[in-house]
Every structure is written in C-alpha cells, then in structure tokens.
Amino acid sequence: MGINLNPFTWWNGASWGTMLGLRGKTRVGEDALGNVYWVGGRDTHGNPRRWVIYQGANDGSRVPPDWFAWLHHQLDDVPAQTLPVARSWQKPAVANMTGTPLAYRPAGALEKGGRRASATGDYEAWVPDE
Helix, strand or coil, rough: HHHHHHHCCCCCCCCCHHHHCCCEEEEEEEEECCCCCEEEEEEECCCCEEEECCCCCCCHEEEEECHHHHCCCCCCHHHHHHHCCCCCCCCCCCCCCCCCCCEEEEEEEHHHHCCCCCCCCCCCCCCCCC
8 A cells, every 4th residue: 555655645655756856866874763864956045955755754853863963054064974982871762751651651651550559758748837
C-alpha cells in the first residue's frame, strides 16, 4: 500500500514531485534513522538550501541534534566532518516518549498503582501560626 500512496501523500515520505525536484541537487548524508539530507540552490538570502527527506513519517523530532544544527545553518559542513567523534560515555539521542508506553512514570503515578513511598520522617507539615 505504501508505493500506491507515495505519489499522492507527503506525510508518508517524499512524493514523486519532491523526488523530481531533487534532480541536480546533492545528497550530503544520511542519519541512523534513514533520513536523507540534501543541499542545492540558494534561498532568498543567498544561503544554500538544505532539507531532509524523512524515512517514514514526516516528523521534525526525528531529526538528530547534529543534523538539526546543519539544517539550520549552525554548522557549515555536514556533522560527520564538523563535529568531534562521540565520546564513549555519550548516549544516542532518544525521541520524546511522552504518550507512549515507554514514557517516564514516577512511583506515585496512576499507571503504577497510584501509591508512593511514605515520608521517611524528614518531612514536617507546615502549620500556620495562629
């Protein structure tokens, strides 16, 4: 069903019109999610045009931070050539999990039974002076 919808829908990836518009443009890279990044032409301020063709759903939060910086002209060259190699202690970027089963839920959340640990004795309720 994906190939049949592709000519008509933009939210499932690039339409045929977008793919035809890439003629003469330069593919500069791809991220770990499969998004492909392109450059070509100039915008109204004379800056090079940069854009992303998403792999799957068109959602701006699926662009990693390093490629986001490149898309918004915060980096002059592609991230692999500009940024230092990631340190061993750095974790990869994770999408926002709010609204999914993987969202953070503290101990007192209703999804975890609605019970939290009792106070440990270091809490003293405030009582107004009367």
